[in-house]
Each structure stands twice: as structure tokens, then as C-alpha cells.
Amino acid sequence: MDHFLYQNGALHAEKVPIAEIAAAVRTPFYVYSTATLTRHYQLFAEALSGLDHLICYAMKSNSNQAVIQHMASLGAGMDVVSGGEYLRAKAAGVPGQRIVFSGVGKTADEMRLALEGGIRQFNVESEPEMQVLSQVADNMGVTAPITVRVNPDVDAKTHEKIATGRKEDKFGIPIARAREVYAHAAALPGLKIIGIDVHIGSQLTDLAPFETAYNKVAELTHQLRADGHEITRLDLGGGLGIPYEHSNSAPPLPLEYGEVVKRTVGDLGCEIEIEPGRLISGNAGLLVASTIYVKEGEGRCFLILDAAMNDLIRPAMYGAHHDIVPVIEAAPGAEQQPFDIVGPVCESGDTFAKQRHLTPVEPGDLIAFRSAGAYGAVMSSEYNSRPLIPEVLVQGDQFAVIRARPTFDDIINRDTIPEWL
Numbered sequence: 001m002d003h004f005l006y007q008n009g010a011l012h013a014e015k016v017p018i019a020e021i022a023a024a025v026r027t028p029f030y031v032y033s034t035a036t037l038t039r040h041y042q043l044f045a046e047a048l049s050g051l052d053h054l055i056c057y058a059m060k061s062n063s064n065q066a067v068i069q070h071m072a073s074l075g076a077g078m079d080v081v082s083g084g085e086y087l088r089a090k091a092a093g094v095p096g097q098r099i100v101f102s103g104v105g106k107t108a109d110e111m112r113l114a115l116e117g118g119i120r121q122f123n124v125e126s127e128p129e130m131q132v133l134s135q136v137a138d139n140m141g142v143t144a145p146i147t148v149r150v151n152p153d154v155d156a157k158t159h160e161k162i163a164t165g166r167k168e169d170k171f172g173i174p175i176a177r178a179r180e181v182y183a184h185a186a187a188l189p190g191l192k193i194i195g196i197d198v199h200i201g202s203q204l205t206d207l208a209p210f211e212t213a214y215n216k217v218a219e220l221t222h223q224l225r226a227d228g229h230e231i232t233r234l235d236l237g238g239g240l241g242i243p244y245e246h247s248n249s250a251p252p253l254p255l256e257y258g259e260v261v262k263r264t265v266g267d268l269g270c271e272i273e274i275e276p277g278r279l280i281s282g283n284a285g286l287l288v289a290s291t292i293y294v295k296e297g298e299g300r301c302f303l304i305l306d307a308a309m310n311d312l313i314r315p316a317m318y319g320a321h322h323d324i325v326p327v328i329e330a331a332p333g334a335e336q337q338p339f340d341i342v343g344p345v346c347e348s349g350d351t352f353a354k355q356r357h358l359t360p361v362e363p364g365d366l367i368a369f370r371s372a373g374a375y376g377a378v379m380s381s382e383y384n385s386r387p388l389i390p391e392v393l394v395q396g397d398q399f400a401v402i403r404a405r406p407t408f409d410d411i412i413n414r415d416t417i418p419e420w421l
Contacts, residue, residue, distance in 0.1 A: 002283040003033040004370070009329045011368055015397040018288055018327045022366055025390045025401055027290040028307035030377050032062075032402075034070060034395040036284035040254075041074045044276055047258025051272050056100050058238050058277025059085045061374035066393050066402040067281065068092040077120065079238075079275040083110040090117055100235065100273065102149075102197075104129075111136045111144070121145045123197040123235060125172055130185055137190030144190055147197040147235050148182060150175040150220065152213045154200050172198070178220055182229055193229050195270065196220060199237025202278060205251040207260050210239075214264035221268050234265055238275040242282040244321050244371050254279065278374040285373020287312050288327065291365045292344065301339050303361055308343030309350040310383040312369060312376050316349040324352065327366035330359035341367075345384050377403070382411060 003014045011018045013031050021031055044055050056077040059068060063085060068078065069092040077098035078089040089099050096118020101110075104125045111122070111133050124130050124146045137144040151172035173181050178196075185191055200213050214236060221231050241251040254276075261272060289307035296302075314320035324341060338355040352369070361367070377391055387410075391403040 002370075003035045003039075004286055004368070006329045011325065011327045011329070013286070013394040013399070016394050016399050018286070018368060019366060021392055021394075021399055022288060022290070022327075024399075025392060025405075027288055027366065028305070028311055029288055029390040029392055029405075030285055030372065031288060031392040031394060031399070032064075032067060032281070032285045032373055034393060036373075037067065037070060037280060038074060040276075040280040040284065041071065041076060043254040044258075044274065044280075045075075047254040048261065048272060048274070049258075051262065051266060052270075053272040053274070054098070056098075056235075056273055056275045057280060058275045059089065060378065061277030062281040062285070062376075063088050063378055064391055064393075064402050065092050066400075068094065070393075071280070072098075077273075079277070083107075083113050086110070086114055086117070096120070100275070102199075102275070106133075108132055108136050112140065115140055115142055115144060119145070121147055121194060121233070121235075123147050123149050124185070125149050127173070127181060127184060130181075130188065130191070134188040134190045140190075142190070143192045145192050145194050146185065147195040147233065148173060148178065148185060148193075149197040149199070150178050150217070152198060152200065152216045154209050154213045154216075175216055175220060179223060179227060182224055182227065186229065193231075195231050195233030195235060196224070197235040197237070199235075199275065200239060202239045203241040204239045205241040207252050207256060210236075210257065211260050211264060214260065218265050218268060221265070221270070231268075232270055233273060234268070234270045235273040235275070236261065236265070238277055238279075240276060240279045242279050242371060242374075245323060280374075282374035283371050285371075285376060287322075287369040287372040287376055289367050289369070291361050291363050291367060293363060294361060297340075300355070301337065303339040303341045303358070303367075305341065305343055305352075305367060307352075307369075307389070308345040308384070308386060309347065310345060310381045310386050311343075311389050312352070312372060313379045313381075314375055315352045316347075317379075322352070322372060323370040324356060324358065325368050325370065326359065326361070327368055334359040345386070385411060387411060 054077045056079040057071045058079045072094045079100045080086045081103035102123040149172035243250045289305040293304040309316040336357040341352045343350040390405045393402045
């Protein structure tokens with residue numbers, strides 16, 4: 001569910017016409033719905049009701065300060081994967097005790113930063129990382145709370161580039177070695193074991209892999225407790241998918257996911273953490289673009305937009321699908337035709353969709369990409385010296401620019417010419 005609906009033939013973000021935002025900020029831009037962010041967080045809260053839990057929003061999906069601050073106001077913690085994300089969370093007012101630090105390549109500087117500013121836990125991914133964290137914490141005279149991320153060798157049946165729970169993936173330690181690794185952690189100074197972490201991938205549309213992985217975590221919990229470890233927290237990761245193609249059947253609901261959590265690990269007496277990102281922010285955002293040209297090619301028609309692969313990389317990088325709709329609704333029964341929908345970047349990969357059927361489009365018409373709130377703005381770049389595009393947040397009948405478009409001078413003046421030139 002989202003709050004981007006047609007009202008009187010015009011696409012709105014909640015109560016604000018998209019065309020009104022376009023007139024104020026110019027295209028292309030991202031627009032996010034506060035009501036949708038709120039609703040999706042509440043779905044997870046309802047799904048885990050009855051369990052001691054914390055929903056840690058995965059900031060990598062959308063790390064705008066306004067989005068983070070809104071999520072924190074709802075009660076969310078934050079899942080961060082870099083020192084920069086940690087500082088973004090702190091800048092948005094999130095206390096360190098509600099921040100979980102994940103990621104396979106934490107540096108000593110990032111560890112020190114989080115220990116100084118406060119941290120809920122480190123999700124440790126390897127024995128070398130564990131050793132470095134021990135040294136950093138011991139040198140600082142503090143204790144670092146940790147979970148160890150286990151790799152359960154579960155195929156999540158998702159895209160190759162976002163699968164994280166198979167034995168050939170770079171994440172976590174093999175679950176078969178978990179007892180040995182936990183014993184090592186318990187012997188190191190500066191570390192305090194508090195739980196187990198697992199995350200098997202992103203955009204999962206089937207609950208069976210979750211159930212398999214969580215059953216393995218439940219078994220490991222009993223084994224580690226028998227070994228004398230105090231396991232009080234289970235971080236179950238995120239990964240529940242969203243419907244990118246709204247005409248297709250929807251992925252499982254958070255309520256159904258919550259039933260899996262309760263059935264597999266709900267009786268262990270542990271605090272449960274989950275780290276949803278895409279399901280919270282994905283359908284809470286649109287990318288809005290204008291048509292520059294309609295170009296007739298050999299046997300096909302190209303719709304050339306002012307948005308490009310540097311603004312939304314997912315189709316070029318993953319072959320991802322986004323529903324693409326006109327901002328002004330077509331008349332009922334209007335005839336459609338196939339378009340190749342492309343951007344202006346000098347790459348054939350700058351293609352959003354091939355032979356996508358739309359009603360006739362004219363230069364200047366506004367087009368909206370649905371489900372663009374996750375991994376859109378955060379993965380954008382200034383390739384071809386194209387400025388990062390604005391981000392806009394809507395609440396009811398209000399909207400505000402929450403990231404402005406930089407000027408060309410802003411971009412150029414970041415470069416420094418050495419004295420010898």
C-alpha cells in the first residue's frame with residue numbers, strides 16, 4: 001500500500017499534486033510519502049506485537065536525514081553499515097543505544113567512532129574483525145557489545161547480487177563453526193557477547209528461506225547457551241520483498257513474516273531485532289521525470305527522459321522493474337503503444353524499460369517511476385556531471401525539499417587544481 005493515487009485524473013503524493021511539486025522544484029526529483037513510511041513501520045510493529053523487539057530501519061535503503069528522523073520519531077532504531085551512516089543517524093538525533101552497526105568491512109576508525117558515540121551492538125562478520133574490535137575496545141577501556149553474524153547456507157532465491165546467506169557469499173561466518181567462533185570471542189578482552197545475527201538477502205518473496213534460517217538460529221541458540229554463552233538478543237536481519245510490479249501477486253505481508261518469527265524463535269526469551277529497509281521506504285517514494293523527446297527509431301519508439309541511470313541505477317545494475325505511469329491519468333480506454341524508456345546518459349545501459357506499453361506521450365509530459373524510495377537516491381551519482389536530484393517529503397497537503405539540487409558551480413568547485421597546472 002502507498003499514498004500515491006490519482007485524484008481527479010492527476011497523480012498525487014498524499015494530498016499534493018505531483019505536478020505542483022514539479023513546477024516548484026523542476027524534474028527530475030524524488031518524492032516520499034510520510035504516511036506510507038509510517039504505515040509500513042506500523043505493519044512490522046503489529047507483526048511483532050507480543051515479542052520484546054526493536055525495529056532497526058536499514059538506512060542503506062534511504063538515508064535522508066528527514067526520513068531517518070521521522071523513522072526515529074516512530075520508535076525505530078537504525079541499522080548502519082558505515083561510519084558515515086552512523087554519523088547521519090546521530091545527526092538525526094538517534095541515540096547510540098538504538099544503533100546497530102552491520103557490514104563486513106568495519107575499520108578500526110569506524111569502531112572507535114561508534115564506541116565513543118555509543119552503540120547498541122556490533123554485528124561482527126569475521127574473526128579478523130572480532131580481533132580488531134577487541135583491540136580497539138580494550139585500548140579504549142570500554143566493552144563492545146557484539147553479536148556474531150552466522151551464515152546459515154540458505155538460498156533466499158533472490159537476485160544474485162543481493163543474496164547474502166549462502167556459503168559462497170562474503171557475509172558472516174559458517175554456522176557450522178559458530179560454537180568455535182563464539183568460544184574465541186568469549187576469550188577476547190573488550191567484547192561482550194549478547195546474541196546472534198543472521199541476514200540471508202534482500203527482496204525475498206517467499207517465507208520458506210526465512211523459516212529455514214531462523215530454525216537454524218534457534219538450534220544454535222540452544223547450543224551456545226549450553227556452552228555457557230548468554231544469548232539474549234537475536235538480530236534476524238531484513239529482506240522482506242515489495243511488489244515492484246503492482247499487477248502481479250504481492251509478496252508475503254509483514255504479519256505473515258511475524259508469524260514465522262514467532263513460530264521459530266518466539267519461545268527463546270530473546271529480544272528480537274529486525275532490519276527492514278526496502279519494505280519501509282521502497283513503495284514510499286516515486287522518481288518523477290519529464291519527457292524531453294519522443295524519438296522514432298527503427299521498429300521502435302524511444303521515450304527520452306530527463307532522468308537517467310545516474311539518478312536510478314537499479315534497472316541498469318539489476319535489470320530491475322519499476323512500474324512507470326503518467327502523472328496525468330490517461331483517458332479510460334486510451335490506446336497504448338510500446339516505448340523504450342531511456343535517459344540522456346551516453347550509455348546504452350541507460351535504459352529503464354524496453355517495449356513498455358504506455359498511452360501516447362508528448363515532450364514535457366511528466367512520468368513517475370513507482371517503488372523508487374529504496375536504493376534510488378542513495379545509489380545515485382553525478383556521472384556525466386549531472387547534479388544529484390532533489391528529494392521532497394510530503395505530509396498531508398504540505399511538501400518540503402529535504403535535499404536540494406546542487407548547482408554546477410557546487411559540483412565543479414569541489415575539484416582542486418594542483419599548483420603545477
